[in-house]
Amino acid sequence: MLMSVRMAPPRPLIFLLMIHGVSCVDWGVSYSPSHICALKDSTVIMSCTYTYPAGHQIMKAFWTKGPLQEGVEPLDLSEDPEYSRRLQYLGDKQQNCTVRLSHVTLKDKHKYFFRFTTDKPDGQWFGYPGVTLTVTGVSCVDWGVSYSPSHICALKDSTVIMSCTYTYPAGHQIMKVFWTNESIKGVEPPDLSEDPEYSRRLQYLGDKQQNCTVRLSHVTLKDEHRYFFRFTTDKPDGQWFGKPGVTLTVTGLQVESPERVTEGDSVTLTCKSSCAPTDRATFIWYRNSLKILTESNFSNKLSLNPFFMLLVRM
Incomplete structure (x- = not known):
């Protein structure tokens, strides 16, 4: 007995390559919101997150304020006597950099920045553009x-x-x-x-x-x-x-009518403009100086003979 055997076409081999420990996360600090208005003696929370490349370990994380001096390491506000008892870091050494400032005063009106360093020689980042804090004694109405x-x-x-x-x-x-x-x-x-x-x-x-x-x-x-x-x-x-x-x-007004009209035909005239008037317009149609009253009175369309005059009242 002869048997016919068909071979299935070869199937491609798919290799799934998984690489662990590599990411494309870049340096950055994000603030939300970037501007805060607070009443005197209130408590302010500056929400903040930060990112950095894989392989770095956070060594120091702190907040500082402007104005800043180029080439000078900024001051850690938690070590400033004016802030140390009122400033509480709510973040961590991973991604969260939120801070809380209580009993705010008019002297606290500044731009605040988050700063962190890692265990690598080039592992440092300054979080521009920061958070602007406005303090008022009446209300927080902005421009x-x-x-x-x-x-x-x-x-x-x-x-x-x-x-x-x-x-x-x-x-x-x-x-x-x-x-x-x-x-x-x-x-x-x-x-x-x-x-x-x-x-x-x-x-x-x-x-x-x-x-x-x-x-x-x-x-x-x-x-x-x-x-x-x-x-x-x-x-x-x-x-x-x-x-x-x-x-x-x-815009001006333009009346649109059929190109050819035969006696006895029904004619529709349409008053058009290049844009729709913001205020509702009232259209008044005239024929031989006499106002035409129709069922669709004050509409921009008129079904009548093509001899007319048009006035518009706003």
């Missing part, structure tokens, strides 16, 4: 400007209101507030209320406390810009530029 909405689409010759609020630390008195449409680093931006193109159309509706709303009337295509709120206080460092600002897009 900021908020716009709502951040993008506005307006019809030509309409009126635009840019709603805006701003905040700043306690103890500051507002000296100057204004709007601008330029952002050049190192150059003081122009006040639009002093610009001939805006002075008669721009009205500041805000105050010198929290409201920075502004109104711009009779907008034109030339008004398409990004606008920013700027304010200064009575302190040397008391100034803020409200980025990212408000983007204003200005």
Whole structure:
């Protein structure tokens, strides 16, 4: 008896190579958050983690504060009489570098850094950029400007209101507030209320406390810009530029109709713009100077004959 034998095709051999003790972890220190505002006599926790290459053993881990001097080993705050009883290291010599500072005072306003060294000659790391601690006796309001909405689409010759609020630390008195449409680093931006193109159309509706709303009337295509709120206080460092600002897009209206119309056909006219107006628009259709009243009154679409006039009210 003859037997037919089929050989299975050879299967590839897969080798799994596992290497222990090797990693691609680099040097680093991460802070969260990087800025803390605290009330006087409160307790602050500066959360922190750190990484370093495998094969290193942590020998020393400590916190220090600025300002720092190049070439000078920073001071360990746990050895500083002003901090030693109030500073408690909550971390370890592996990955956690969190620290707690209690009974904070105004003198504690500094930038704080974590520092660690290992058993290798080049095993040392300084954790830039650190944590900035602000201490206040009233409230922890920070610098900021908020716009709502951040993008506005307006019809030509309409009126635009840019709603805006701003905040700043306690103890500051507002000296100057204004709007601008330029952002050049190192150059003081122009006040639009002093610009001939805006002075008669721009009205500041805000105050010198929290409201920075502004109104711009009779907008034109030339008004398409990004606008920013700027304010200064009575302190040397008391100034803020409200980025990212408000983007204003200005559009006209265009009526779209079929290319060919035969007598007796139903015709739909559509009033279009390059962007959707932020404020709800009311569309009023006219034919031979007479207002057209339809079931879809005030809509941007009209089903009628192609002889018309169009007005828009904002």
